[in-house]
Amino acid sequence: MMPKTPSILILGTRGIPASHGGFETFAEKLALFLAGRGWKVGVYCQEEVERVDQRVRSETWRGIELIHIQVASKGPRATLEFDWQCVRDAARRSAVCLVLGYNGALFLIWLRLMQRKIITNMDGIEWRRPKWGIAARTWFWLNEWIAAWTSHRLVADHPRIADHLSTRRPRKAIATIPYGGDPVTSAPEAPVRALGLEPGKYLVSIARIEPDNNILPIVEAFCRAKRDVKLVVLGTLLDENPYHVAIRKAANETVVLPGAIYDQPTVKALRYHARAYLHGHTVGGTNPSLVEALAAGNMVIAHDNPYNRWVAGAAAIYFTDTDSCSDRMQQAIDDDELVRTCGQAARARAQEAFRWDDVLLAYEKEAYRLLGVTNTEAMAIDDTSPGTA
Template sequence: MKPEKPAILILGTRGIPAAHGGFETFAEKLALFLVGRGWKVGVYCQDEVERIDQRVRSETWRGIELIHIQVASKGPRATLEFDWQCARDAARRQGVCLVLGYNGAVFLTWLRLKRRKIFTNMDGIEWRRPKWGMAARTWFWLNEWIGAWASHRLVADHPAIADHLATRRSRSAIATIAYGADPVASAPEAPVRALGLEPGRYLISIARIEPDNNILPIVEAFCSTKRDMKLVV
């Protein structure tokens, strides 16, 4: 008898193909990587609709099962509705659950009750971000604790995050996996020169312009001394 393929379900993103943020890009890259090595991969995708006519539907994209979940709300409520419906559906399927982020970790308790294996990439310390109000910070703080204890294994993307998670769980339950990128061996110079820049002679910061991303300290540090470089934000 042919052995069953190893299976994984990826929860916690808006879905793929990636068109939103870093977690979506990671989910797409990882899913394609695993499919190429014989895994069965499902990725949950959020569909915001005016009226729910088919709560769950599936399609195949490049060998990956895209599990579309319809939600009829907006904003944070839509995210919570989506996370709950994903957990309910995943509990009925086979495979390891890889959860990206802990904002809806309260629903992981359902997966644990259904004896599903859960790995959670805990992302950053969301409840410390100044942009959130007290209610949101409280929600994130509670879910960080729930995610830390409901998951079988935690993934940190930086040693400092691993140190923080170690205040919630033992080190043996935490793995640190840094972000990676595709190597760029060569690239056309014309787009850079069109901006008045010389290849190899500038530094660049690419991020959302918000206090958490420390754009102002980067600019201030760069301007603190004369440099034979340009800074591009």
């Protein structure tokens, strides 16, 4: 039976308005979407302070309750403290709980004991990332299992992630819902030129600077030959991180390292005016940055693995090592027709599989399912809810 005012809480991100990454962007889009369709929406936001003087406070932003949680810790401990305090607060409220990621899934046991309905987006297979030591991998592995069995519904953002989760829970408990991307059909040149770049004369990588994203091999591959274009690598580079130091040493004068850029108009312009987008990710499911590249009509040069193959399809040419990466870069630089064809395939793939409206409606359907709303009722809601086109 349809609840009078359906309610949902979003946990697991640093908060909104989005300024950090893919999960925050998704949380903002879903919160605004559901609020526009009559839902009561709350989003937990992390507030790091020197001393906790008001653990929980709320404010309203565009019809959404922003639930600020103060934490006085730093680093991973702050994240765990935040997750626990979010769960404690959510357990006192009557709402479906959408949890993004499973890194603090141990605390979901409390939500389940308090009879709250839980949907968990299981993100990637975190414990497989090579950057983690044995203790961190063990923690992630255990929490993956805990999330799988404490959540009522699991969301996989990629068919391969769904296959993996089916080793934890029956298929009937798993929904496959990818990430979405906003089409980018134009962008000003000024943000690109401000970085000393010429539209169409650079390749771009937008990713966390980590070994499993192959950033160092990408830089090394680009610098192997004299190119007529530049390489732009967006992402934070720290002087105390050996991997980051190695990237700086490998880069020559044609590699631009502007650091992390969170200004979305600038990032969109960098994608739109790039000759090709480089994607070296090897672990995970449907990566937001790759989807956004497709939505911008980018030709993609991607690491060859089942995750990237499913997402990018014919929009990409693929590499397996530094040598093949160097070859694919030169191919993208030399072949105008290939760039055009891949760009068309990118937009087609984005429209086919990664439309935000489809993604957000799928999440709403999952939330209604936990509230006991039937498919027929949900379809009727789709036709009559505020904000429906």
